[in-house]
Amino acid sequence: MSGPTGPVPAVSLRQVTKRFPETRLDDEVVAVDALDLDIEDGEFFALLGPSGCGKTTTLRMVAGFEFPTSGSVHIHGEEMGHRPPDRRPVNTVFQSYALFPHMTVARNVAFGLEMRDVDRSEARRRVDEAIALVQLRGRGGAMPGDLSGGQQQRVALARAIVNRPKVLLLDEPLGALDLRLREAMQVELKQLQSMLGITFLHVTHDQEEALAMADRIGVMDAGRLVQVGTPAEVYERPRTRFVAEFLGDANLLTADVLDPSRVRLPDGTTARIATDRAAGSAVHLSLRPEQLDLVGPDEPVEHHLDSLEGTVARIGYFGSAIEYDVALDAGGPEVLVTARLGNSRGVVTREIGERVRMRWAPESATVLED
Amino acid sequence: MRATAPGGAPAALRSDLPRDGESPERAAARLAARRGALIALPPIATMTLLFVIPLAIVAVYSFATRGRTGRTVLGDWNIAAYARLGEPLVLEVVGRSLGYAVLTTAICLVIGYPFAYWLTTRPMRVRAVMIVLVMLPFWSNLLVRTYAWRVLLASDGPIPAAFAALGLGELRLLFTPFAVVLGLVYGYLPFMVLPLYAALERLDLRLVEAARDLGASGWEAFRHVTWPLSRPGVVAGSVLVMVPTFGAYVTPELLGGSRTTLVGSFVVRQFLSARDWPFGSALSMAILLLMLVATVVYFRLQEDRA
Numbered sequence: 193m194s195g196p197t198g199p200v201p202a203v204s205l206r207q208v209t210k211r212f213p214e215t216r217l218d219d220e221v222v223a224v225d226a227l228d229l230d231i232e233d234g235e236f237f238a239l240l241g242p243s244g245c246g247k248t249t250t251l252r253m254v255a256g257f258e259f260p261t262s263g264s265v266h267i268h269g270e271e272m273g274h275r276p277p278d279r280r281p282v283n284t285v286f287q288s289y290a291l292f293p294h295m296t297v298a299r300n301v302a303f304g305l306e307m308r309d310v311d312r313s314e315a316r317r318r319v320d321e322a323i324a325l326v327q328l329r330g331r332g333g334a335m336p337g338d339l340s341g342g343q344q345q346r347v348a349l350a351r352a353i354v355n356r357p358k359v360l361l362l363d364e365p366l367g368a369l370d371l372r373l374r375e376a377m378q379v380e381l382k383q384l385q386s387m388l389g390i391t392f393l394h395v396t397h398d399q400e401e402a403l404a405m406a407d408r409i410g411v412m413d414a415g416r417l418v419q420v421g422t423p424a425e426v427y428e429r430p431r432t433r434f435v436a437e438f439l440g441d442a443n444l445l446t447a448d449v450l451d452p453s454r455v456r457l458p459d460g461t462t463a464r465i466a467t468d469r470a471a472g473s474a475v476h477l478s479l480r481p482e483q484l485d486l487v488g489p490d491e492p493v494e495h496h497l498d499s500l501e502g503t504v505a506r507i508g509y510f511g512s513a514i515e516y517d518v519a520l521d522a523g524g525p526e527v528l529v530t531a532r533l534g535n536s537r538g539v540v541t542r543e544i545g546e547r548v549r550m551r552w553a554p555e556s557a558t559v560l561e562d
Numbered sequence: 563m564r565a566t567a568p569g570g571a572p573a574a575l576r577s578d579l580p581r582d583g584e585s586p587e588r589a590a591a592r593l594a595a596r597r598g599a600l601i602a603l604p605p606i607a608t609m610t611l612l613f614v615i616p617l618a619i620v621a622v623y624s625f626a627t628r629g630r631t632g633r634t635v636l637g638d639w640n641i642a643a644y645a646r647l648g649e650p651l652v653l654e655v656v657g658r659s660l661g662y663a664v665l666t667t668a669i670c671l672v673i674g675y676p677f678a679y680w681l682t683t684r685p686m687r688v689r690a691v692m693i694v695l696v697m698l699p700f701w702s703n704l705l706v707r708t709y710a711w712r713v714l715l716a717s718d719g720p721i722p723a724a725f726a727a728l729g730l731g732e733l734r735l736l737f738t739p740f741a742v743v744l745g746l747v748y749g750y751l752p753f754m755v756l757p758l759y760a761a762l763e764r765l766d767l768r769l770v771e772a773a774r775d776l777g778a779s780g781w782e783a784f785r786h787v788t789w790p791l792s793r794p795g796v797v798a799g800s801v802l803v804m805v806p807t808f809g810a811y812v813t814p815e816l817l818g819g820s821r822t823t824l825v826g827s828f829v830v831r832q833f834l835s836a837r838d839w840p841f842g843s844a845l846s847m848a849i850l851l852l853m854l855v856a857t858v859v860y861f862r863l864q865e866d867r868a
Contacts, residue, residue, distance in 0.1 A: 257771055277774040290772040294790050303786070307777035355776065 200269040201230040202359050202391035203237075203254055208263035210249050210415075223249040225415035226263070231359075233268075236385050236392045238406035240399060242438065246415040247395045251361050254393060256280045268358055278307070283352035287364040289344045291336040297347050298323065298332035304355040322354035325384070342373045349381075353388060360385075362394040366401060378404050399439045403427060411435050428480075433560050436478040443479040443529045444560075448472065455559070459522030463498040464554040476560045483556040484531035486516060486540075489547045497551040500529065504546045511535065516542060518550060617850075624843035632837030643844035652828075652845070656852075659824040662739075663808040666746040670754040670803050671796065673747070678758035678795075679788075682765070693759070696752050708745060708816045715741050715817070737819035745813040750806060754799040761795025762788075797864045805853050825849055 210224040224246040231237045239247040252258040253265055256277035265272045267281060283304065292300050301322055305315040323332055326346035336344055345365065352360055365381075366374045382405045385392050396402055402409050403423040410420045411434075419431045430436035433444065447455040449469045454462050455477065469475055493499055505528060506517035514535055517528040531550055533539055542548055584592075624643055627635045646652065681692055699707060714721055715735040722733040735741050765788060773783035811826030818824070825845070832842030 255775060257774075276780075277771070278777045278779055282775075284772070284775045286768055286772055286775075288768075290766065290768040292769060292772070292787060303773070303778075304776035307773075307782060351776065 199233060201266075202233040202235065202268060203229070203231040203393060204266040204269075205229040205250070205254075206264045206266070208250070208253060208260045208265060210246070210253060210258060211261045222415050224253070224260075227415075227417055229410060229417060229420070231391060231393060234389050234391055236382065236394065236405060236407045238394045238396060238402035238409045239412055240396055240402040240409050240438070241412035242397055245412040247397075247412045248363060250412070251284075251363055251393060251395045254359070255282055255284050255361050281358040282361055283355050283357040284361040284363060285348045285352050285365045288368055289336075289348040291344055291347055291351070293336055295336075296332065297328065297334050297336065297339070300336065300347055301332075301351045301354050303351065308355070318354050322350040325353070326350045341369055342377070345369060345377065349384070353384070353390065357390065359391045359393055362392060364396055365394070367396075367398070374401070381405060403439070411438065413438075428556070429558055430478055430560065432562050433476055433478075434562075436558070436560060441481050441530065441532075443481060443484075445477040445479065445527075445529070447475055447477050447559075449475055449559075457500060457522075458520060458527065459500060461498075461500070463557065465557050465559055467559040469559060476562070478558045478560055479529070479552060480556065481515065481530040481532035482513075482534075483552050484529070484550045485552065486518075486531050486533065486542060486548045486550055489549050491549065493549075494551070496553070498554055498557070499549050499551040501547070501549050502529065504542050504544050504548055507542070507544060514539070514541070516548070518548060620843045620846055623839050624847050626840045626843075628838045628840055634839045643838075643840040644848070646841055647844060647848050655823055655825055655828045656849075658822070659808050659826075662742060662746065662810075662814075662822075662824060663804045666743055666750060666807045667754075667800050667804045669743065669747050670751050671800065674751055674754035674758055674799065675792075675796075678755050678762050681755075681759055682762045693756075696755050699749075699752070704749060704812055705816075707749070708812055711741070711745055711748070712736060712816060715744075736817065737822075739818070739822050741817040742814045742822050742824075745817040746807045746810060749810075749813055750803045753802040753806070757798035757802065758792065758795040761792045761798075765791050793864060797861060801857050801860065805857065808853060809849060 205227050208224055208227040209222065211220040211222050214221050227246075227250060239250060241247045249258060253260055254267070254272075256272065256275060256279075259274050272280060292303065295303070298319055302315055302319045305318060310318070319332070323329060326349050328343060328346055328350065331339070331343065336347060339347065345368075348365070362381075366377050369377060378401060381392075394402070394406065406423060408420060408422055409426050411418045411426060413434050419426050419435050421429070426435060427439050430439065430442070436442040436444065445457065447457055447463070449455050449467055449471050450462060451471055452468065453464060453466055455465055455467065455475065457463050463477070465477065467475065489501060500518075500520060502518040502520045504516050505519040508515040508517070512535055513532050516531045516533070518531060520527045520529060529550060622636075623634060625639045625641065627638050627640060627642070629635045681689055684692065713719055716722070717732075717734060717736065719736075722735060725731070725733040769787050769791070770783050773787045774780070778786060808824075809826050810824060811830060814822055814824040815827050815830075829842050829845050829849070832838045832845060836842075
């Protein structure tokens, strides 16, 4: 075969579609729809999307718990076909861990090595190593039921990585932990991944988790991959309205394209923005609240910034930040644009009803495809 | 301050109010205990009346003497009846009963386990229907159902007839050990299926997936995960089948021959034909004890393995 000459991707999905029979009706549900995706070797890749978007089904097809209705799954260049999970070079960290409740921590971790007939002394060494790696030294004899959620999470991790899989699949691994523990585990997972050099495919609905950990994010919606890119790319340059709203907060403004570098805003002023949409078409702009800055209406407009005028309608105080919801002069009072200002020294606080001008750098606005 | 109950009675007469010098916690605990005893009273009374007292009568009779005419002489207490338990005939019948009970339990387990497992993979509605079907035989009397087997197995019945029609020769089924085991398995299979189903239904299927993910084949995943985690159901089902089949009376009596006498029939014979109530009572007590010990040992063994 010809094809690209670059390194072989760790995971490669080609036109993968999965349909499930709908039992109530004589119908089918398309869970994953013609998915194309390459995950590089050693990469931390996050599949991000709301529940029911097909991300878990995608992961399960890589693991071998489901088989694609059509399309192909390759792992390190090898076609997986209908190969069962026990014959794939991947391991999974399950949502809510799925630890064997009748086995000690050490036996849980040793299970994969036992199944693959790894030599006894070698297995013991690797189990000790894995348990130490997840900082559970001395807990090998404990039963999973006696451990806290965070510790169970670590056992699940050790049980998977002890097998040295080529790809580690993580299905919402942090979903059951409380916020503080989740943030600590994010850092640990990321460190572990760069230390081991294993490819991580991480499925999550938590956008902050994906942004904080992943090298690249694939945003999924309704069985399709909507956008793939680095965290900065998908956050700062969302392609669609769905991506803009799913990752963080976004102000969506309607605008008309004037030419490839300018649009007309609701109040008739123009904003500079690069777009390949035809002149005259109505588009949506995405503006992140933290990219907006508030000044008094009388301050001179700096020529390298674009701006909109309005009245402060609501104020939200969040400690580290203050959010101002501003009603635009044009487009009706129901159009509120949110500006999030860091609560740093010297920030000018505004009152409800105060006239303000919101300013942003042209490159921080994005034209959405829909 | 002395509280006075609404009726005007002094607080000391009202047991639901704290007694002098009693902490509120203690008072609450005392009330809870009293309420618990009240709720438990009807079942305790029923059990005492219908179970403990008859059993005590059997125990008393086992130490009595058989009069010359077969009347039981109360008084003159002795353990002669227990001394006869070592007789070869008794050992033979008990041994045979144990063999039938173990065989029946094993067959029920082999049939019931796959069925219960299959059931857990069905949609909820199918399961509900199947569970009702499993329990359906209980809606008619065991005696009637056992007579139905007699008709089916009789030498002029449909099964031997079908056998003969296929040119496979004459088939004698009724009054054979085969008929007894068939009848016992038929009668007690639901007692195996239901606890197994309950145990398997609780099993988290993700654990099986986790085992497969870690390199276990389907068989290995079953051996290391499904089987050990369903063992409580296996234990419960086995005890529920083994204990009643050991003492079964109707099935071996109707489907078995003279060479398949089991303890149930043997005990009945002591009371009715031999008119030896003390010996029958001693036998009953011994069987009870044997089953109790066997069950406890069985539970212990399973606990140790888990």
